[in-house]
Amino acid sequence: MEIIISNSSDKPIYEQICMQIKSLIINGTLKAGESLPSMRTLAKDLHISVITVQRAYEDLARDGFIETVSGKGSFVAAQNNEFIKEEQLRIAEELLQKAAEIGRAYGIAYKQMADILKMFYEE
Amino acid sequence: MDCNNILVRNLYKKFDSFVLDNISFKIPKGRIVGFIGENGAGKSTTINLILNEIKKDGGEIQVFGTDHTKYSVKEDIGVVFDECNFHDVFTADNIEKILSRVYKSWDSTLYHQYMERFKLPHNKQLGSFSKGMKMKLSIICAMAHRPKLLILDEATTGLDPVVRDEILDLFLEFIQNEEHSVFFSSHITSDIQKIADYVILIHKGRIIFEEQKDNLIYNYGIVKCGREKFASIDTDDYIAHRITNVSTECLVRDKEAVKRKYKDIVIDRATLEDIMLFYIKGGTA
Numbered sequence: 001m002e003i004i005i006s007n008s009s010d011k012p013i014y015e016q017i018c019m020q021i022k023s024l025i026i027n028g029t030l031k032a033g034e035s036l037p038s039m040r041t042l043a044k045d046l047h048i049s050v051i052t053v054q055r056a057y058e059d060l061a062r063d064g065f066i067e068t069v070s071g072k073g074s075f076v077a078a079q080n081n082e083f084i085k086e087e088q089l090r091i092a093e094e095l096l097q098k099a100a101e102i103g104r105a106y107g108i109a110y111k112q113m114a115d116i117l118k119m120f121y122e123e
Numbered sequence: 124m125d126c127n128n129i130l131v132r133n134l135y136k137k138f139d140s141f142v143l144d145n146i147s148f149k150i151p152k153g154r155i156v157g158f159i160g161e162n163g164a165g166k167s168t169t170i171n172l173i174l175n176e177i178k179k180d181g182g183e184i185q186v187f188g189t190d191h192t193k194y195s196v197k198e199d200i201g202v203v204f205d206e207c208n209f210h211d212v213f214t215a216d217n218i219e220k221i222l223s224r225v226y227k228s229w230d231s232t233l234y235h236q237y238m239e240r241f242k243l244p245h246n247k248q249l250g251s252f253s254k255g256m257k258m259k260l261s262i263i264c265a266m267a268h269r270p271k272l273l274i275l276d277e278a279t280t281g282l283d284p285v286v287r288d289e290i291l292d293l294f295l296e297f298i299q300n301e302e303h304s305v306f307f308s309s310h311i312t313s314d315i316q317k318i319a320d321y322v323i324l325i326h327k328g329r330i331i332f333e334e335q336k337d338n339l340i341y342n343y344g345i346v347k348c349g350r351e352k353f354a355s356i357d358t359d360d361y362i363a364h365r366i367t368n369v370s371t372e373c374l375v376r377d378k379e380a381v382k383r384k385y386k387d388i389v390i391d392r393a394t395l396e397d398i399m400l401f402y403i404k405g406g407t408a
Contacts (some may be wrong), residue, residue, distance in 0.1 A: 044295035051320040
């Protein structure tokens with residue numbers, strides 16, 4: 001498992017860890033049932049505080065990506081495809097919103113924007 | 124079950140020119156706690172009181188859930204001071220021989236593993252050691268009797284970044300065991316910012332805050348604005364301020380809330396060093 005932390009990023013470190021593990025799960029690098037490094041090991045490897053990792057794991061567990069069994073560690077939860085899709089849809093929405101903002105601000109017609117999306121879909 | 128390795132309540136100590144004023148804090152198990160403050164703020168006094176090297180005038184200190192004056196607690200504490208207190212004529216092997224008779228739980232194998240890892244010579248007199256080597260030896264000796272609690276007073280000060288990094292690694296390894304804790308004071312706030320779980324700031328013998336480090340660095344912020352804008356900020360919304368000829372800065376506890384409340388202000392992230400400087404040098408609200 002590879003995690004890359006940027007200290008100059010605007011995103012807090014726990015959020016960076018959380019996002020990266022999510023994408024590792026979604027893209028299939030981490031499979032359901034696979035165990036994650038213990039919080040303490042990950043903190044040591046990343047040279048960060050245990051509490052920071054703990055917070056990332058708590059967020060992952062809350063969002064249903066991992067399960068933490070006390071005394072045993074954390075595991076990738078059996079993935080619900082609907083759930084992953086929803087997460088992805090949320091990301092896509094955000095990006096589309098950005099596109100719409102640019103479109104509105106610079107007077108790009110909706111039709112043109114929609115055609116671009118269509119083109120990408122058919123590519 | 125007790126979840127703290129150290130519990131300090133209303134600790135009081137009076138010297139001629141300095142008072143440690145009813146301080147309270149705790150060092151939870153499995154955590155690294157950084158202790159910051161300027162020279163003379165009371166960091167070393169507090170550490171020496173915990174170790175019962177100097178006697179307290181009031182309050183309570185518990186180590187591993189029992190009174191700190193009990194002799195048995197020392198067996199489980201590893202201590203490192205800012206100076207290597209071993210005599211220059213000894214070699215590392217001499218020190219090992221002495222300490223192995225002092226601590227019941229002395230682990231010779233572990234000691235030799237650390238010596239190997241840090242590439243320290245066994246048979247050279249300590250007088251020929253560099254500052255970094257001496258500090259490594261002090262830390263090895265503090266850890267070779269398998270303590271549950273490490274207390275370090277300015278142990279990383281004066282060392283180069285490579286050695287400091289190796290030492291931070293050791294701390295992180297040490298707390299892989301959830302029963303262990305590290306309590307370390309340092310002027311080098313970046314070391315604490317890297318690995319500490321909690322941070323305690325002491326100033327003039329009083330505890331200013333005891334906070335989770337992530338809260339400090341993600342929630343606190345520094346507002347930068349002109350004098351006019353500054354006048355419009357509620358005094359309740361900031362902790363301390365600093366006025367220069369060209370701008371005014373103030374430290375806020377919750378930068379997102381401030382961002383929502385006041386439009387068009389610049390808020391930077393605050394480092395631990397910023398936070399410490401504002402508390403100590405800034406004008407209060």
